[in-house]
Amino acid sequence: MTVVRHLVVCTIAALGVCGSVAACGSDRSPDSTPVLATTVPTAFDPCHDVASDSLDTMQLMRNPSPLDLRADPDEPGVKAQGCQYLSAVTDENSPMTLLWVEATNLTVNAYRKFHNTQQEPIELAGHGALTISDSTPSDTGPTRFSCTVLIDIPGGGIRFIGGSNRPDLCHLLENLADATVSKLPSGS
Template sequence: MLCACDSAPSSDPTPTNASPTFAAEVPTGFDPCHDIPAAVFESENLRPDRNPVSNLDAPGGIKWRGCGWGYKNGNGYGTDIRNTNLTVEMIRAKNFTGAEEFVASGRQVIVAHHDASSDYMCNANIALNGGSLDIFVHNPPETSPATGHIPSCTIARTLVEKIMPSVPADA
């Protein structure tokens, strides 16, 4: 399976209100390409290599920096895990339908589909200093027989819970 490593979220992630103020660069206190233990990926049956790099620059100075992982044997979901200079508050301001918020290890998290027609794609954003850690899950049922029956936001939430213990308190 090919993960959507170079694709932007399906909807403009900037808030609908006045021009946003955000950091010029992504947070650097946690490196999603190197700081997530291999055991997290092994438990999810994801390829343990941390390639390809998944960097994206969007209009207005929005940035994502991280890596993508694919399901072993190519028959399940793919994920990009990237730092972004978008904050949880900016994501919340988009009022995505069905967005859920919760706290994990003391950090605010928002999980949402970016549009109703793409329920096989979900983003979870975990608050970091100067932005957030974005976990994008791509799990189309027709190309993901091993995981396509699992809602993409359920997978994203599971990844949040597994990744949070490795995120430093000061990140």
């Protein structure tokens, strides 16, 4: 991995979305480090397996750019491969300005341990999932929202990280995650 998770937030912040959605410090003790798979799951390709009808609904380009991901000190041992999807329109009312999708060895339970969160998992497409959201008011424009949806698959998870000026961003990402995971082969 080569882009620090903090860079995800910084990149989203540069587009007007601020927050600590994908990376926050934690007070975890060394003995609470979760056990992770040593590889990224291969059942999902973040550059080709995202539900195309959902990308169209969210007005995102279908030709993503691969991400160069680095290890995050807040998530030791986490590995990921990902792609960045950009908005197909420049209208400030577009559903999403940026979407990062990662196949990762990170699971919902591991995320909760790394970030010391008590947030209860939800279920999407029959898989455990977690939604983390943040919003940042702006004096010069609309409030910016950021959201992360992590959904468990065998061997890890799929992480969707988005930025937008729409308050229903997490709902959009949950629908995208549900549609994407529903199309994975059985047992994935």
